[in-house]
Amino acid sequence: MPIGSVPPKYKVEIDRDLCMLCERCIENCPYGTFRREGNKILIFSRACTGCHRCIAMCPRDAISLQEKPIDYRSHPVWSREAREAIYNQAQTGKIVLTGMGNALNVPQIFDRLLLDACQVTNPSIDPLREPMELRTYIGKKPRKLTIDKTPEGDIDLVTKLAPNLKCGTPIMIAHMSYGAISLNAQLSLARGAAEEKTFMGTGEGGLHQSLYPYQDNMIVQIASGRFGVDIDYLERGAAIEIKIGQGAKPGIGGHLPGEKVDEGVSKTRMIPPHSDAISPAPHHDIYSIEDLSQLVRSLKEATEWKKPVFVKIAAVHNVAAIAAGIARSSADAVVIDGFRGGTGTAPRVFRDHVGIPIEAAIAAVDAKLNEQGIRNEVSVIASGGIRDSADVTKAIALGADSVYIGTAALVSLGCRVCGSCYRGLCPWGIATQREDLTARIDPDIMYKNVSNLIHGWTLEISELMGAAGINSIESLRGNRDRLRGYMLDENILSVLDVKTVGADV
């Protein structure tokens, strides 16, 4: 039964006095919002996703965009999204798909945590004049050092250190596969990460050979589909990450539609061209924690114990106990992905409703590992909704060793968070495989955006640390004394183990 059309999400307008009919808007919009008829650009606003590509490319600033030009009758319970999901499903009978991260208007705990600074009783440290250390080692650390004193009085180290990733900054780039994003986007991210002496994840899409020059800065992922995995892949990575779950869609698998599987993607993933790449919900060889432990050790065995192995899980209710299990599995780091984490495609109900915020997950995992006396033996990497250097600093003060950034890194390439990644037509050349669109990213130029972003955040973290009288990132990690909660309730404060603003030391 047709129920007519829903109100358009956007209204695009062109100031005819300014427009010079250059047609850049037409060229740039893959959704078909613009076309030319005679001496006029016609606009089909319903096609617009709000990606701003046309606005960014219009030489005359002639285009304006209005969000929700016609809204529904206001109602406190029946939001526009709730109603539209129903119209959608009434017609399709399917699961509603979305892109990017959680879009519910839930409070951001990060915004309600405040950082500390020194005044009088201790001096702040000026990073321009004093050393400021952000170097972070990700991997297993021994519980204690054992040494041997030689008869000559020399000291020999008996303890053998496990391999660690040496990062110049606690910011790494999250796993986004070739397939989910374009090769040019991956190349830009990889080169940007290498430039800043940090690391990026391959995602579950294999490692394309054009990324080999950056392999020393890449973490290769093994997910439930095992796409692109062979011994060569494992050996090329600086570290290996087993992905169990993801914050945007905990508990379910992934689906890369066949139309995105072009020749490059097919070769890199080692699957037939144009076939759907379906990653099952669980790993079919992991049905319990001991199975995970076997896989961790098999991967280490295969790579001669030369590479750290990470395990990534979505931040779910029992995240702390799960992380503690993983920490005992020979894994070198636990990655926890909060419910605001982004994705190319996820069912709306999962993206918005499953999992817990990363802030609470970090605090719970750190506390559990600490309580069990093993916190310092594994690294904790946090991801999912990290937007700026303040979020990074707060995540570390809550107990993370480092963070992964996904959406933020894509935004540095132009992404406007329009949330239409799943359509494969990304006008910024990121979440697409269409050649004319991917050509919009020149990795030789765009890598600089990525390295600038990481560099800028790193400088800001240095300043925040200096202001707090701390000259090494290790002294910030888990230093919850340097955080205060603002307008957070007592229960959250107790989970975060953070005092309220105004509280005494």
Place this chain on the structure above:
Amino acid sequence: MCGIISVIDRKKNPMDGTAIREALSIMDERGNGEGAGYAVYGAFPEFADYYAIHVFYDDLIGPKTAVEEELDKVGTVKHDEEIPTFEQPNLKKRHIPWRYFFKPNVTALGTTASEEDILVYLMKKVNTTIPGALIYSTGKNIAIFKAAGWPEDVADFYRIQDYEGYIWLSHNRYPTNTAGWWGGAHPFNLLDWSVVHNGEITSYGTNKRYLESFGYVCTMHTDTEVVAYLTDLLQRQHKLPEELAFKALTPPFWDEIDIMPEKEREFNTALRMTYSPAMMNGPFAIVVASSEGIAGITDRIKLRPLVAAEKGDRLYLSSEEAAIRVMEPAPDRIWMPRAGEPVIGRVY
């Protein structure tokens, strides 16, 4: 601000408290009359084999009985006494200091435990569950004298000139966070370790959590106690030699480590990676003592002063040269230790 001065006689010749009282008092400018304290090693030769448990009681009615019940549960008290005090016009006696010479019973808890474990258990139990009682020292042959007051008043309150020892530690306080609280005055003690500290530890939260993961409980509401616990963890439990244990607390910068010869680089990298949560940040000058000697450390960029001097068998560590010269007008050598570099004086 705070002022510190300490001295060790490496031949263990005894020194009474007269000189250190004078030396600390010359730094009155560094305090504000709200806290001072002294520690002396070798104070109780007649009870040298017993743990000298020092307790502040708020009154002698409830808390004392409760503490003594706990002591009886886990060991034997050989001798106990109120620590002699002498009224001073400028010092209000807020607590009654008491000392017990105690022998722990290692089987009392029923679990595998050393004598030290029993003492740590006792300290935790009393300080967290018995209101009005605070165990502030547990070392063998170590006396601690502290109160809220000026250095000279606190010294006279306890008559420290009547005590002798081969190590003296002292501290003059300008409190900011626990003003006026006797428990907040330095030195801090845990078993054989005593600490005096000028400054703030900005990594306190990180250090505290790390210590908690090894079962330590911080009860003194101050950042200084982590120094004693970290020293205990690294030296007693992890058996790191003194120099390395202090190096772990204030390690070299990565830039320095990166250019070291290979073996040294590997060693320092391992030390830093393993003990990163033990690393101490912030402005501080600290003297840590044990029955084996004293060590002075400063933060990695030396945001608090520390001067060292030697004369014969004696090593002095102080916030100010003037204070050292009160005790020893003509030292053989006097110098400013480099940032983060420990100065260690061990008994022969």
